[in-house]
Amino acid sequence: SHVYLSRQLTPPATAAARDLGLPLVMHDDPDTPPSRERLLRDVAGAAALITLLTDRVDAELLDAAGPGLRIVANCAVGFDNVDLAAASARGVVVTNTPGVLDEATADLAFALVLATARRLVEADRFVRGGREWIWGPQSFVGLDVSGGATLGIVGLGRIGMAVARRAAAFGMRILATGSRATGEEARRYGVAAADLPRLLAESDVVSLHCPLTPDTHHLIGAAELAAMKPTAILVNTARGPVVDEAALVTALETGVIAAAGLDVYEDEPRLHPGLRALDNTVLLPHIGSAGRATRDAMGLLAVDNVRAVLAGEPPRTPVPRR
Ligand code: GLV
Ligand code: GLV
Structure with missing residues (x-):
């Protein structure tokens, strides 16, 4: 069981992700997202996924992670890239990063x-x-x-x-x-x-x-x-x-x-x-939240959501129910 991170976050957030108490599997190229094949392979057996808006989180990906998956922490305030029904059907918590950006x-x-x-x-x-x-x-x-x-x-x-x-x-x-x-x-x-x-x-x-x-x-x-x-x-x-x-x-x-x-x-x-x-x-190339302190705060909030859920606590910022 591991935590999967689909891209390197800013240094404080990446460091916090390494500190979660589970092995961290991180996509190694900081500039491009993992290919779909790579993503599906690397999430297998994960307890937590820290995802970005460039990752499509759907039934296929959740199933590739497997039944041990407990949380998808999307590092964005938007979560239109996540299939909420598929996550909820599998008992997977979904969080976003509201407020900090x-x-x-x-x-x-x-x-x-x-x-x-x-x-x-x-x-x-x-x-x-x-x-x-x-x-x-x-x-x-x-x-x-x-x-x-x-x-x-x-x-x-x-x-x-x-x-x-x-x-x-x-x-x-x-x-x-x-x-x-x-x-x-x-x-x-x-x-x-x-x-x-x-x-x-x-x-x-x-x-x-x-x-x-x-x-x-x-x-x-x-x-x-x-x-x-x-x-x-x-x-x-x-x-x-x-x-x-x-x-x-x-x-x-x-x-x-x-x-x-x-x-x-x-x-x-x-x-x-x-x-x-x-x-x-x-x-502009989708840089709305691209302030230094803001990107740190988004990453740290995503990691803290993972920490909470892995510790059996309620997530800090679950996506709102519509
Ligand atoms: C950025 O677009 C975000 O949703 O955080
Ligand atoms: C413009 O430069 C002005 O002096 O009105």
């Missing part, structure tokens, strides 16, 4: 808001292009974020609330969907609850913070994009399949919306054809 992810979402609104990457490419340039009143004009632009937060949970706090400090008007949009904390940041149609129609920036579930798959498609202002910006730091990426590329090509800032993609790490060629996009 809210600020880092909200920072990145807000970075995308500013980068798309003020055309940072396009302007940087222009300067690096080396052509002569001179300051001009109409050059690189973009959206004023401060002082009145409306931010629509789709799925006001922990991360969305952290984004709302930033937006409030920028003097933005804030609309949000989700059950917490009517709560005390939302009120403190001036958030107004709105349904999705109103949020799409009134927002200058729409930022997605909902989990990927069957209900949110393609939540933003051609019709929703068409309902947005032609000057509006879409920011996605949640999960790629929440957006119909083909429809998004068409909308960006044809001026249905103005710009998009994306950290996630529908078929990661592949991008829909056409996306790369667009100037009005800022494209």
